[in-house]
Amino acid sequence: MPASTKGRIGVLLVNLGTPDSPQTSDVRRYLNEFLTDARVIDMPAAVRYPLFQGLIVPLRAPKSAKIYQQLWTERGSPLLYHGLDLQKLVQEQLGSDYLVAFGMRYQNPSIEKALNELRAAAVERIIVLPLFPQYAAASTGSVQEKVMEIVSKWWVVPSISFISTFTNDPGFIATIVELGKVEMAKHTYDHVVFSYHGIPERHVLKGSHNGYCKLGNCCNSYNKNNRYCYRAQCFETSRLVAAGLGLSPDQYTVAFQSRLQSRLRDPWLQPYTDEILKPMPAKGIKNVLAFSPAFVADCLETTIEVGEEFKELFEEAGGAHWQLVPSLNSHPTWVKAVVDMIHRN
Numbered sequence: 001m002p003a004s005t006k007g008r009i010g011v012l013l014v015n016l017g018t019p020d021s022p023q024t025s026d027v028r029r030y031l032n033e034f035l036t037d038a039r040v041i042d043m044p045a046a047v048r049y050p051l052f053q054g055l056i057v058p059l060r061a062p063k064s065a066k067i068y069q070q071l072w073t074e075r076g077s078p079l080l081y082h083g084l085d086l087q088k089l090v091q092e093q094l095g096s097d098y099l100v101a102f103g104m105r106y107q108n109p110s111i112e113k114a115l116n117e118l119r120a121a122a123v124e125r126i127i128v129l130p131l132f133p134q135y136a137a138a139s140t141g142s143v144q145e146k147v148m149e150i151v152s153k154w155w156v157v158p159s160i161s162f163i164s165t166f167t168n169d170p171g172f173i174a175t176i177v178e179l180g181k182v183e184m185a186k187h188t189y190d191h192v193v194f195s196y197h198g199i200p201e202r203h204v205l206k207g208s209h210n211g212y213c214k215l216g217n218c219c220n221s222y223n224k225n226n227r228y229c230y231r232a233q234c235f236e237t238s239r240l241v242a243a244g245l246g247l248s249p250d251q252y253t254v255a256f257q258s259r260l261q262s263r264l265r266d267p268w269l270q271p272y273t274d275e276i277l278k279p280m281p282a283k284g285i286k287n288v289l290a291f292s293p294a295f296v297a298d299c300l301e302t303t304i305e306v307g308e309e310f311k312e313l314f315e316e317a318g319g320a321h322w323q324l325v326p327s328l329n330s331h332p333t334w335v336k337a338v339v340d341m342i343h344r345n
């Protein structure tokens, strides 16, 4: 019998990143790394570095640090500890044929450290799962570029595969539906808002396959031509979750948050969440259930922006009840969905 070359399969789970602490200096270091990434700020380096490292980050870091201080817990940043919990639970379910590592695109634990753990274990191949349900060049694409940059320097490069989108993954959708039903059992809602992290419209158009995507009705169906169109993916996730919750199209709105547009004067995906929620109470929509399906773990953009800032705006406009549905975090249905995605790969 020839000797078997079969080894463990490496799994790399990656999320975006977070500062090491909520102190301004750590937030500045994190934002400097994040906002000088050419996939996030797609300007020439000669403009990007002076504008962001020299001007925007120094102004933003103290304000962001205050928000991170609100978000921080005894276990640190939620994005980090939920990622580590997910890693542990997925490892337990996959068993010893697999080795699961966790890394962050920006700051710590770094992707390089996580990949080195897999390399030290001589894994047979590596499956990379960026924890962004909808593909965007600024999130998934950036993780892919970083992974390829690191492994391209290894003398021996094992087989590597990427799970680039899971926007319509049945287990992912089922978990959001389950979490939504828990909230709907506690309260009656007039309307549902799906609020996604925004990106500049330009980013969507740059990824348009043969000019298929024009930011119009083209994104209303999800097909082979717009598989990686961020806008079409956000609509697809929303449609599937709405179907799971038994909502008709007039019972929900898809919107986009977290724009940097005011400073860069660049249109981002619309409508903007903070703008659509203000007129709702005057139209009789007083109770809103909000989902954040671009994030698999609670973070600054969910807990603070959707859970607190939008709630405040909605109540100021006359709304009675604004409720954020928690993220998937380490929900058992989500852990199983990740395990299933790995097995299918």
Ligand SMILES: C=CC1=C(C)c2cc3[nH]c(cc4nc(cc5[nH]c(cc1n2)c(C)c5CCC(=O)O)C(CCC(=O)O)=C4C)c(C)c3C=C
Residues within 6 Å of the ligand: 016, 017, 018, 019, 039, 040, 041, 060, 064, 077, 079, 132, 136, 138, 139, 197, 198, 199, 200, 258, 260, 294, 295, 298, 299, 300, 301
């Ligand atoms: C869901 C995927 C994400 C995409 C796409 C994305 C694009 C993108 N983001 C910025 C600017 C900022 N994002 C910030 C925080 C942040 N972004 C994501 C995810 C995506 N970003 C997450 C998960 C988080 C939260 C991190 C946490 O620790 O909780 C921030 C920092 C927060 C702040 O200072 O307000 C900025 C800035 C751009 C410009 C962009 C695409 C072009």
Ligand SMILES: [Fe+2]
Residues within 6 Å of the ligand: 197, 258
């Ligand atoms: Fe972001």
Ligand SMILES: [Fe+2]
Residues within 6 Å of the ligand: 213, 214, 215, 218, 219, 226, 229, 230, 231, 232
């Ligand atoms: Fe599109």
